[in-house]
Structures are given as structure tokens and as C-alpha cells.
Amino acid sequence: MHKRLKRGLFFIVIVLIVLLAIYIKNQMPSTVQITQYNSSQTKNAEDIAQKLQSTQLTKKIIMALRAEGYQPDSTIEYLIDSSDNQIITIHLHDLEKLDSSTESKIQKIVTGIAEKNNFNLFIVDVQLTNID
Structure with a gap:
């Protein structure tokens, strides 16, 4: 009876290893595509x-x-995932507050320069920095 139990456990372990190998093999192509x-x-x-x-x-x-x-x-800080997803962060000094018209003016300046240099659109993130 003891030998039967060992053979049964051995058979179950082998089946589990084979199933695991098949599972891993089927997962590999998606990993390669992501890479x-x-x-x-x-x-x-x-x-x-x-x-x-x-x-x-x-x-x-x-x-x-x-x-x-x-x-x-x-x-200036850049975060670029692709030519279609570009973020530029600009830190400004000595500005009390940041309103939408200031952000719009800065966006237009950046867009104009980017277009002249054959870049796609940048999303502009303006941050205020106070120097004390």
C-alpha cells in the first residue's frame, strides 16, 4: 500500500508539472509582444x-x-511616451497666481515653437515656484 501511495503522488506531481509547462508555454507570446x-x-x-x-x-x-x-x-521637464503623448513641465518664478489665460498664453508659445521645429503637440503643465 505504501508503494501505491508513492506512485500515485509521483503521477500527480508529473501531471501538475506537465500542466504548468503547458500553461507557461501558452503565456509566453503575450510577454514577448509586450517587450x-x-x-x-x-x-x-x-x-x-x-x-x-x-x-x-x-x-x-x-x-x-x-x-x-x-x-x-x-x-524644462519632459515626459514623452510617444510622439503623440508629450508633456512639458515649466516652472515659473515670481508669479502670484496661475490663471487660465496665463496657461493658454504659455501653451500657445510652446505650440508655436514646437510646430516650427516639427514636433507634435505638447501638453503644457505650468508649475509656480516661489524663491524665498
């Missing part, structure tokens, strides 16, 4: 980052904002 998609996104974001440097977009935006009387940081 390929993320690799494509990374390449696209790297291309956009190179284009940002070669066109000196940050410098142009900062200069244009200063020409309009705004006081941005000397750096």
Missing part, C-alpha cells in the same frame, strides 16, 4: 530626446517665455 512594444516605445522616445537636443527646443522655449515677461527655470 517588443516597450522596446519600440523606448526607441521612439530616444529619437524624440535626440531631436529635442538637436533643435535646442528647451532653449528656444525659455527665451520665448522670457521675451513675454515670464521667469521660467533654466530647465
Whole structure:
């Protein structure tokens, strides 16, 4: 009876291992597709980052904002998932409050410069920074 129990348990373990292997094998293609998609996104974001440097977009935006009387940081933050999903964060100094007309003016400045440099639309996020 003891040998039968060992054989039965051994058989159950082998069946479980086979079922687990089949399950894992069926899951692999979706993992590969996700990896390929993320690799494509990374390449696209790297291309956009190179284009940002070669066109000196940050410098142009900062200069244009200063020409309009705004006081941005000397750096701008970018969050780029793809050429269709680009967010730019601009930190402004010495501004009491941020209203929709100010945000709209800054969005127009950024959009104009981006279009001149062959970039897709950026979503502009303006943050107020007070220096004390």
C-alpha cells in the first residue's frame, strides 16, 4: 500500500508539472509582444530626446517665455511616451497666481515653437515656484 501511495503522488506531481509547462508555454507570446512594444516605445522616445537636443527646443522655449515677461527655470521637464503623448513641465518664478489665460498664453508659445521645429503637440503643465 505504501508503494501505491508513492506512485500515485509521483503521477500527480508529473501531471501538475506537465500542466504548468503547458500553461507557461501558452503565456509566453503575450510577454514577448509586450517587450517588443516597450522596446519600440523606448526607441521612439530616444529619437524624440535626440531631436529635442538637436533643435535646442528647451532653449528656444525659455527665451520665448522670457521675451513675454515670464521667469521660467533654466530647465524644462519632459515626459514623452510617444510622439503623440508629450508633456512639458515649466516652472515659473515670481508669479502670484496661475490663471487660465496665463496657461493658454504659455501653451500657445510652446505650440508655436514646437510646430516650427516639427514636433507634435505638447501638453503644457505650468508649475509656480516661489524663491524665498
